[in-house]
Amino acid sequence: MHDQFTTIHVNQIPVHYISTPKYKTNFIAVYIRQPLRKESHTQVALLPFVLKRGTIQHPTAKSIERAFNDLYGAMFSVDVNKRGEEQVVAFRLQLANEKFLSSKEPLFEKGIQLLSEILFQPRLENGHFLEQYVQLEKDLLARKLAQIKDDKIRYAAKRCVEEMFKDEPFHLYAYGDANQLGEISPESLYTYYQDQFRSQPMDIFVVGDLPGEKVEEMIAQYFPAPTKKSDRRWTTSLGQPPAEIRRIIEKTKISQGKLHIGCRTQTAYADDDYVPLLVFNGLFGGFSHSKLFQNVREKESLAYYISSSIESHKGFMMIMSGIDFNHFDKTVSIIQDQLDQVKKGAITDEELDQTKAMLINHIKETNDQPFQLMERFYHGLVGGKNRTGEELMTQIEAVTKDDVVHAAHKIKMDTIYFLTSVEAGDGDGRG
Amino acid sequence: MVMGVAKLHFDQLDETLYHEELANGLDVYVLPKKGFNKTYATFTTRYGSIDNHFVSIDGKTIKVPDGIAHFLEHKLFEEEEGDIFNQFSRHGAQANAFTSFNMTSYLFSCTDHVEQNLITLLNFVQNPYFTDQSVEKEKGIIEQEIRMYQDNPDWRVYFGLIQAMYHHLPVKIDIAGTVESIYQINKDLLYTCYHTFYHPSNMLLFVVGAVNPEEIIRLVRENQAEKSFPAAPDIKRFFEKEPTSVFQQIHEVDLEVDTPKILMGFKEHVVGVQGATMLKQELSTEILLDMLVGPTSDVYEQLMEEGLIDDSFSSDYNIEKQYGFSMIGGNSTEPERLMERIIDVFKQARQKGLDREEFERMRKQKIGHFLKALNSPEFIATQFTRYKFNEINLFDVVPMLEALRFEDIMHRLEDHFRDESFAVCIVR
CATH class of the missing domain: 3.30.830.10 (Metalloenzyme, LuxS/M16 peptidase-like)
Structure with a gap:
């Protein structure tokens, strides 16, 4: 089996692994999840970057970088994501398999060891993180957040989410809030790390040409048990669509309007409607044969990109497109009309079959990408329902037109956000 | 045994590459990947945005509007019976294409129906179908693509540097052209570029993934044998002499x-x-x-x-x-x-x-x-x-x-x- 994880518990940590000779490298990931909360989300976003600034044995970022380099250019990365109303920090490491090298260094063990250092042995001074490192990472994070404005598509997507989920934790950005950075000190961050972060649920993933015993042995040696037992359970609530669709128009210096429409799908990962929702999204705006692509782009030449995508846990769907400033009303009305069409059952067998074929292909392709396989498995952990690739494919095959219509009926437009030019007139885009 | 297929084994990497140059000049390469589900294929011509001054297939020296190689890439996806994406979707394949300075590549990835998808790829790229109406329709789409890039500061700084470096070489021209230049493109110009640069002898097919290499090469050979092509043209491109100095510091x-x-x-x-x-x-x-x-x-x-x-x-x-x-x-x-x-x-x-x-x-x-x-x-x-x-x-x-x-x-x-x-x- 090349795509099924085996789960074992080592030092109380769930370890999910696949032993396979398929790749020329080994893949390791550590996921840590916590509830997405206003008071902690900026600290969570900052923490992994402070951790990778320096460890006891490798006191500077440069020495860590060098240590990874010495492992034949091991690739190490960190990211922070939202999964519904949870904030997930992922550390990923990809290492060459010594099988393909003339040297026989134990790269896997050295990689695990370095990863463990970064997580558990941060460089400290006076019982807290280094002042200099925390300040540097705060500056870098502040700049990263400020720069979102420069990527207009990303900025528009972020603003749409903020407006739509104003009163729910989901409006919080995974990389935190620049206004909260001032309150974070080396002491408070270290306290958070010790008291909270170290006890949050951790999952470890390993994919590569390694026997299970080796994985177990290495994790047992380098990953200590959590400091406290965390059996807290928190959930993401789906929220309610508004009585009326909200329209937000913002202006900036820009040469193309960025349209983002947030919808409530009212379907979460564990729901029976989830797989039909995937099919809906595929035929509505997920692929080039979809309703949106065919009607907005191919038929009307209004856009180069137009698509919809699903967030699996909050019941959120985003439609996005880049259009001429004067085509706002026209584009929105075509999108609305296409959504209504699907709700009325205007789905051909051909569209349904194409969509299923594309979704199934996507799942099979994922089976060749270890980090994506881990993501899929992790969605199941967060969503509280494990669907293997096989099961997902069988369920997709079984989806009927009626199932899609049923899922579509629950979808409600919530917020229409348009980022337009300061030079464009008010005539068209008024809400 | 199949004749003409060369096998190259790379011990250290544990890979075997299969190659055949077909009678019409097309280079076919296949790299089987054991244990993989996915097959990925690219069909590429040595023709990109910098090839804007050349001797066309009918013997005339011409200079074509900026962005035409990229425009052609968009338009090839349209066939008389409609959008080629539909055929790929039917067989669960994700299709795409890209144009760079020096090449235009058409590609798909899939996990099933590799043979049908490969035939679709070969056939649509080798069957240009342009109408005045479909060319006009594409202009609005590409205009939006160009505007999307104009809003992207990473792209602007990347291109801005190339523009600073080069005096004449068309590498300084945006691959997609400009909103003005694309409106000069028409059906006839597209056919001219197509016939100049899309001869099989100017192209390379690469297939990597869960495939039987000899079967794939046989399939391609048969597909190509069914089609007739003129003799391989000798492509003549012109580039103005580029000084070694930069255009603008x-x-x-x-x-x-x-x-x-x-x-x-x-x-x-x-x-x-x-x-x-x-x-x-x-x-x-x-x-x-x-x-x-x-x-x-x-x-x-x-x-x-x-x-x-x-x-x-x-x-x-x-x-x-x-x-x-x-x-x-x-x-x-x-x-x-x-x-x-x-x-x-x-x-x-x-x-x-x-x-x-x-x-x-x-x-x-x-x-x-x-x-x-x-x-x-x-x-x-x-x-x-x-x-x-x-x-x-x-x-x-x-x-x-x-x-x-x-x-x-x-x-x-x-x-x-x-x-x-x-x-x-x-x-x-």
Whole structure:
């Protein structure tokens, strides 16, 4: 089996692994999840970057970088994501398999060891993180957040989410809030790390040409048990669509309007409607044969990109497109009309079959990408329902037109956000 | 047994590559990947945005509107019976295409129905169907594509630097053209470009993934034998002579960004090389850049601590037959100061020399990164094709890296990083 994880518990940590000779490298990931909360989300976003600034044995970022380099250019990365109303920090490491090298260094063990250092042995001074490192990472994070404005598509997507989920934790950005950075000190961050972060649920993933015993042995040696037992359970609530669709128009210096429409799908990962929702999204705006692509782009030449995508846990769907400033009303009305069409059952067998074929292909392709396989498995952990690739494919095959219509009926437009030019007139885009 | 199929085995990497040049001149390569679900195929012509001045198929020397190679790429997806994407979707394949300075590539990935999808790929690329109406319709779509890129500061700074470096070479023209130039494109011009550059002898097919290589080659051979092509044309392209100096030392672009973006680099004056010479030049320049300004260099850490760079800071080297350049930069609140510091790094290196140990470290890193890239069918197909068009074999990368000497790197330091070939672009 090349795509099924085996789960074992080592030092109380769930370890999910696949032993396979398929790749020329080994893949390791550590996921840590916590509830997405206003008071902690900026600290969570900052923490992994402070951790990778320096460890006891490798006191500077440069020495860590060098240590990874010495492992034949091991690739190490960190990211922070939202999964519904949870904030997930992922550390990923990809290492060459010594099988393909003339040297026989134990790269896997050295990689695990370095990863463990970064997580558990941060460089400290006076019982807290280094002042200099925390300040540097705060500056870098502040700049990263400020720069979102420069990527207009990303900025528009972020603003749409903020407006739509104003009163729910989901409006919080995974990389935190620049206004909260001032309150974070080396002491408070270290306290958070010790008291909270170290006890949050951790999952470890390993994919590569390694026997299970080796994985177990290495994790047992380098990953200590959590400091406290965390059996807290928190959930993401789906929220309610508004009585009326909200329209937000913002202006900036820009040469193309960025349209983002947030919808409530009212379907979460564990729901029976989830797989039909995937099919809906595929035929509505997920692929080039979809309703949106065919009607907005191919038929009307209004856009180069137009698509919809699903967030699996909050019941959120985003439609996005880049259009001429004067085509706002026209584009929105075509999108609305296409959504209504699907709700009325205007789905051909051909569209349904194409969509299923594309979704199934996507799942099979994922089976060749270890980090994506881990993501899929992790969605199941967060969503509280494990669907293997096989099961997902069988369920997709079984989806009927009626199932899609049923899922579509629950979808409600919530917020229409348009980022337009300061030079464009008010005539068209008024809400 | 199939005749004509050559098998090349690469022991260290445990890969076997199959190759056949068909009667019509098409080069077919297949790399089977055991245990993989996915198959990825690219069908590529040696024709990109810089090929805008040439002798057309009917013998006339012509200059075509900017963006036409990219426009042609969009339009090939349309057939008389409709959008070709539908045929791919029906067989669960994700299709796409891209146009670069030197090549246009059509591709798909799939996990089932490989043979049907491959035939679809070959047939749609080899069956141009343009109408006045469909050409007009595409202009609105491409106009939006161009505007999307205009709003993207990373793209603006990237192109801004190339524009600063080059006086004449069409590499300075945006691949998609401009909103004005695309409106000059018509059906007849598209056919002319198509027939000039899409002859099988100017193309390469690469298939990588869960396939039986001999079956795939047989299928392609049969498909090609059913079609008739004129004799392979001798393609004649014209490029104005490009001075070694840069066009403009400093190019500023006003985009009202929150954090300025800066890219600086050196225009390559050793151009026109191919094969092993080019590969050696590419790899040694990349290693040199990693040594001098990469994440483990002394200056990287200092610049980070001084707040002059963030993790967007990186370096890159691009080399093709007609042109080449290095690029260094990222987001910076003080781009001018960053520029002075980087210029100083090269000055210091030239005076004080390089660290041999650091060279070994970067060589090792590069081998590791190459192995990692070999997990990616997309990388293999695209990079193999790009290299082949430059008479390089992708699987020679590791041996070449192992053979590099410290002196090669020193040589590059003196050769590439010359004051008169330095240019910078700042977007703010």
